[in-house]
Amino acid sequence: xxxxxxxxxxxxxxxxxxxxxxxxxxxxxxxxxxxxxxxxxxxxxxxxxxxxxxxxxxxxxxxxxxxxxxxxxxxxxxxxxxxxxxxxxxxxxxxxxxxxxxxxxxxxxxxxxx
Amino acid sequence: xxxxxxxxxxxxxxxxxxxxxxxxxxxxxxxxxxxxxxxxxxxxxxxxxxxxxxxxxxxxxxxxxxxxxxxxxxxxxxxxxxxxxxxxxxxxxxxxxxxxxxxxxxxxxxxxxx
Numbered sequence: 001x002x003x004x005x006x007x008x009x010x011x012x013x014x015x016x017x018x019x020x021x022x023x024x025x026x027x028x029x030x031x032x033x034x035x036x037x038x039x040x041x042x043x044x045x046x047x048x049x050x051x052x053x054x055x056x057x058x059x060x061x062x063x064x065x066x067x068x069x070x071x072x073x074x075x076x077x078x079x080x081x082x083x084x085x086x087x088x089x090x091x092x093x094x095x096x097x098x099x100x101x102x103x104x105x106x107x108x109x110x111x112x113x114x
Numbered sequence: 115x116x117x118x119x120x121x122x123x124x125x126x127x128x129x130x131x132x133x134x135x136x137x138x139x140x141x142x143x144x145x146x147x148x149x150x151x152x153x154x155x156x157x158x159x160x161x162x163x164x165x166x167x168x169x170x171x172x173x174x175x176x177x178x179x180x181x182x183x184x185x186x187x188x189x190x191x192x193x194x195x196x197x198x199x200x201x202x203x204x205x206x207x208x209x210x211x212x213x214x215x216x217x218x219x220x221x222x223x224x225x226x227x228x
Contacts, residue, residue: 032214043118043204043218044158057214090157100208100216101146101165105157 002027006091006106014114019064019078021109023091026072031093033074034103035066038088050074051096086113116141118207120219127195128227135190135222137205145207147188149179152202152221161203164188175199200226 003026013019025031035047046059048066056066063082067075074091088110092103119138127133139145146165150158162173169181179190188205205219 043220046216049214099214102160107157
């Protein structure tokens with residue numbers, strides 16, 4: 001069966017510091033991978049998605065970036081965090097060809113920028 | 115513009131009572147439709163989905179949803195709510211041809227009172 005992991009679970013970082021969040025999927029090959037941000041009281045905002053290694057699509061211009069160094073690894077990064085980057089970050093995966101029509105979410109990372 | 119609306123931010127129901135959560139969408143053509151549930155501090159879990167066919171779809175945990183094309187709605191229902199159903203519920207849509215681009219509603223938080 002497939003599982004998705006995210007770490008860290010929680011993170012407190014000062015403004016201006018770098019960020020690296022990691023997501024890995026087990027039990028499947030060539031998944032579609034997604035990063036979402038959920039701000040308090042708001043729905044989920046799609047940040048990035050990837051259909052393969054090195055293929056990243058950005059949905060929202062911001063100071064975040066994403067990379068996919070391995071087939072089942074998806075990393076969300078920032079060089080300098082802003083206060084507005086605080087939120088709950090969720091990684092998701094779906095089967096090739098399914099797109100976003102059936103997504104499976106990880107447990108999330110709670111990021112607080114101070 | 116394409117949008118997904120969940121008009122109820124917060125709903126309180128008594129345990130054992132029936133539940134209906136509303137979702138309306140605005141898209142040029144009928145999109146793929148989903149309901150997800152999120153427990154506090156957790157990722158999202160898919161409850162059910164509608165792609166085509168029978169307009170009444172059954173999901174997990176005793177939930178069902180009805181697609182009404184004339185009203186551009188996809189409301190979630192449960193005949194008898196359990197205390198464990200307390201969570202936040204998100205409606206989501208994926209447009210035809212835009213398989214990677216999912217739009218979530220802002221969510222409805224469900225409180226269940228004994």
